[in-house]
Amino acid sequence: MSVRPDILCIGSVLWDVIGRSDRHMKQGSDVPGHITRLPGGVALNIAMTLARFDLRPALLSIVGRDPEGEELVAACEHLGLLTEHLYRSDDLPTDQYMAVEGANGLIAAIADAHSLEQSGDKILRPLIEGPLGFADAPFDGPIALDGNLTEGLLDQIARHPAFAAADLRIAPASPGKAERLLPFLRAGRGVLYVNLEEAGLLCQTEFEDAPQAGATLIERGAARAIVTDGANVTCDASSDGTLAERPPEVMVTRVTGAGDTFMAAHIASELRGADRETALHRALSTAAAYVAGGPGA
Template sequence: MQAPDILCIGSVLWDIIGRSPTAMRVGSDVPGRITRLPGGVAMNIAMTLRRFGLTPALLSAIGRDPEGDELVAACARMGLDTAQLYRSEDLPTDRYMAVEGANGLIAAIADAHSLEAAGDKILRPLADGRLGSEAAPYAGLIALDGNLTEALLADIASSPLFAAADLRIAPASPGKAERLSPLLSHPRATLYLNLEEAGILCRARFEGAEAAALALLERGAERVLVTDGGRACADGRRGLGVLTGTPPAVLVTRVTGAGDTFMAAHIVAERRGDPREAALTAALRAAADYISGEIGS
């Protein structure tokens, strides 16, 4: 397999998603479909990058159980580089479970305990010479998700192994957004957040993405992209200000993975040299296509 174009570090697991075309509330019991697909933030980003023609390498923890073997085989069939995965003998393969209705995500539970337990073992290829070392740190693109522990994310923020990388960071969920605080002021980091996650990092509430992006820049961020569902999103960059874009209006058929698709499409657009406004437009279009079902899972 060719050298990877980008490293995707974080959760690679099975997504178990129940979807119904009916609007739902707490306690609803409705007909629908239940699917199991490869998922996790790092995995979703990698799959989208692959659809755009890039070759991503996965750095994550996957068990040596039957579910893990199936997952690694599925990754390989999609053309993802699995050579750097940490395969654990005693940790089970992680899972994510969500329920979605016509009115969006109803509830979700992420079981990423094995990834958390593996800790810095997943980063060994960046230190032992396979992908880099402290003396010659990896200098390419890295997509990093917030499913890692708070302690490991804090180590990454100051680690020489990440000093030369173009670091693209996303929380795994609003509940894990605060874990990214040590990385907020990293000089080579771009953070991809939704409005709720931005508010958690700033310990504030915002009316819109533009205000959130400005606040994050004031708190020391070098680069942030803040989304707000179907409302305007914002791209803020230190010294260049904030620009905004509005997502295309589409029929919502799914939401799990939309933020990861936005992030991946934005990375691809910037990698090919698109200016900020064009990259933002391309990412919004890709996310809208995904939400409407025009891009396959």
């Protein structure tokens, strides 16, 4: 018998290949460090953090039937994630992400999520054709959604009746994909989780700080916007007002996945009944612990 998930995580599920060095780096740097391969992708990063909060996330994405895909699914199940609703492709390879980080932060990254983009709405079938939901009996729980999907598919989700009852939580995945969230801005749906640069791209302007960006996103039609700005003030903006808090100061040991960890911790807090102020504080503390090298939960 299938387990009912506490939340659905829709988007990229892949392998993260991360090279890290404790030295400052620039273009052309060749330095010693460590290279790791870990389960990753925005949707999967969010799901892994949610699982550490004792929630049961289900993944909706594509994973190939190649050896990398089989290994990835086994790793997800070992982490307590529900994988039965994944679309498994015989033809498309398992996606991957590669990043280089130095003591001065992220140096460069390449996201190979072509299989996710090519799979289209196949990954949504469990929500449209069952067993998770149908157009006339939509899923009524929380959904964490990432912008690695195509803009066309995200536009479909913003308008599709199968998503009408869901609590949508949406992240762009990267600044280069921020504008893919425009359908949710236009529809006034969901909670947008963006950083300062991504907010600027959505609004076609530059902002001095997160509260300014959050207020503008609400003016442009967003139902709610959570805007981060690295070590600077983070805000939670809605028509009910704007909250702001500065993250704890920590020694930075990693950055890849920090935004996903923040988003997951914020969602988990609100699912457990925390008010906006408490949820923001817990999310910032969890993300700071992650950046400092801890598990982030």
